[in-house]
Amino acid sequence: MATSDPVYLRVVEDIRRQINDGTLPPGAPIPSRAQLTRKYQVGETAARHALRVLASEGLIVGRVGSGHYVRERPILAPLHRWRFLDHPAPLAADLQSQGRRVTWDWHSEPAEAGPDIARRLRVDETATLTRTHYIFRSDGKPLQLVTSYESLEFAAHTEEERRSLVARMYAHGIKITEIVESVHTRVPRPAEIDALQMAAGVHVLHVERTHWAGDRPVETSDIVIPGDRFRIMYSMPV
Structure with a gap:
């Protein structure tokens, strides 16, 4: 990835890949902001933004007091x-x-x-x-x-x-x-x-x-x- 790319994109792309290839199946928990900062060596702002982007793409859902989870894939x-x-x-x-x-x-x-x-x-x-x-x-x-x-x-x-x-x-x-x-x-x-x-x-x-x-x-x-x-x-x- 080019060095000019925002740091949070590294987090987004890795989690998106894991969701798409099944490493993170529907219903699986997503690491918390604190866990993301440690795993990807990014700041809390970048971790928060990454979670926001993944939610806006419909890949994860937030549950109050519980964190974020991979969104279930509905049958059309x-x-x-x-x-x-x-x-x-x-x-x-x-x-x-x-x-x-x-x-x-x-x-x-x-x-x-x-x-x-x-x-x-x-x-x-x-x-x-x-x-x-x-x-x-x-x-x-x-x-x-x-x-x-x-x-x-x-x-x-x-x-x-x-x-x-x-x-x-x-x-x-x-x-x-x-x-x-x-x-x-x-x-x-x-x-x-x-x-x-x-x-x-x-x-x-x-x-x-x-x-x-x-x-x-x-x-x-x-x-x-x-x-x-x-x-x-x-x-x-x-």
Whole structure:
């Protein structure tokens, strides 16, 4: 390592290597700051910073009064994006088919489109839309956040009306012909970290989904999924 590199990186790289090669398995304790200073011949500030970096990378977790431990590596559950499209909550239906019980809460409110949603729905930036927030849970643990935007005339206002969007649009004489999704990863926002109870260093999968009726976008959603809990599955018929 170049001599200009910060001292703490020597500690970070060695512990990261031990975690990745299995020398330090999930659940193994990480040396304390005092132990790190002795082992690597670094100052307490460097040892503290190294632990902070490893936690921010999601490699270790701190436990109050107990120290730091190698973070458990979760098994990623598959989310099949093409299944249950006619269900009011495709995520819930998919996970329930895998034997998990899923519940969700939602509330709607009028909201101005703004630049991004106006572009996605091809409406004026000042147009008033129905914005609906969802949070999905399994065994009390939050799984997914969704924010949906659609025209006021199409919105559901009761649980009874909250059938699948495809069926709801069909009731208005609109046939959904295509669902387009764009996926990227990003750092979660503070409110998302709290809502999804995420560990430090974990990114989210952000799915931008739009329902189309021919060449007309009729609904668009932002779906936020913890990147350490799920893998997104797609099917591409040939």
